[in-house]
Amino acid sequence: xxxxxxxxxxxxxxxxxxxxxxxxxxxxxxxxxxxxxxxxxxxxxxxxxxxxxxxxxxxxxxxxxxxxxxxxxxxxxxxxxxxxxxxxxxxxxxxxxxxxxxxxxxxxxxxxxxxxxxxxxxxxxxxxxxxxxxxxxxxxxxxxxxxxxxxxxxxxxxxxxxxxxxxxxxxxxxxxxxxxxxxxxxxxxxxxxxxxxxxxxxxxxxxxxxxxxxxxxxxxxxxxxxxxxxxxxxxxxxxxxxxxxxxxxxxxxxxxxxxxxxxxxxxxxxxxxxxxxxxxxxxxxxxxxxxxxxxx
Numbered sequence: 001x002x003x004x005x006x007x008x009x010x011x012x013x014x015x016x017x018x019x020x021x022x023x024x025x026x027x028x029x030x031x032x033x034x035x036x037x038x039x040x041x042x043x044x045x046x047x048x049x050x051x052x053x054x055x056x057x058x059x060x061x062x063x064x065x066x067x068x069x070x071x072x073x074x075x076x077x078x079x080x081x082x083x084x085x086x087x088x089x090x091x092x093x094x095x096x097x098x099x100x101x102x103x104x105x106x107x108x109x110x111x112x113x114x115x116x117x118x119x120x121x122x123x124x125x126x127x128x129x130x131x132x133x134x135x136x137x138x139x140x141x142x143x144x145x146x147x148x149x150x151x152x153x154x155x156x157x158x159x160x161x162x163x164x165x166x167x168x169x170x171x172x173x174x175x176x177x178x179x180x181x182x183x184x185x186x187x188x189x190x191x192x193x194x195x196x197x198x199x200x201x202x203x204x205x206x207x208x209x210x211x212x213x214x215x216x217x218x219x220x221x222x223x224x225x226x227x228x229x230x231x232x233x234x235x236x237x238x239x240x241x242x243x244x245x246x247x248x249x250x251x252x253x254x255x256x257x258x259x260x261x262x263x264x265x266x267x268x269x270x271x272x273x274x275x276x277x278x279x280x281x282x283x284x285x286x287x288x289x290x291x292x293x294x295x296x
Contacts, residue, residue, distance in 0.1 A: 007275045015272040018254035020061045023247040033059040061106035066288040073103040073116045092138040105151040110159030110179035112290030117150020136292040152203040165200035202243025207282045214241040246283025250276040
């Protein structure tokens, strides 16, 4: 296991819940969000420039559209956000969600749709969360239920395998995935992780087919082979890393401070920061959300 000093501080953004870290190759930016603060943040690795965008509701996750805009999951709705104009327009609303359930981790899949799960936000959580597929017309399809905290969405390099985790139920599963239709089949338990091993939060796949999972309860980044074998466990210098992504020369990791006790926060004042570790690993390029012509 590498020493945690291989990670460096990129932006001490003080995110209560930093999430959704994404490499925007077209703009050369690292995007991430602070969920409860309803903020999108962007970092330029070349210039060091930082951008902040305030939205009007909790930000669960987001992806990049084929128009250059962002598709964003808010508490109970999905919107299209234009970073240049800072304007937002509606795409889809999940009107039936209970008040204590909100949208959580999401990514654009190889099918060009936005996949987003939900989470039960109550202290005593129940398996009432779901996974949804939202297409470019704003049509919503329920794909999976019985989740507590939907997380860890990622796809293999060929788009034929989809991964999903439940951070509270402490598992990672995989499915056969049809990149043309978004059909899931053949569910298999990929890995099970205790709190000490790192409950599986956000994730990313590399071009070798390995699955990288943020161990939010154990201050680590777990790297799994395609067969589920744990290959590496990288120590991260904050107790609660939330999601990795790959950009040229680095793997970036978001983190949180929400829910950590005061003593832990005193010991780890960079909790909530954006961090990175040098690597020659290449991540699977992220897919773009295919907006319907009428939405462009």
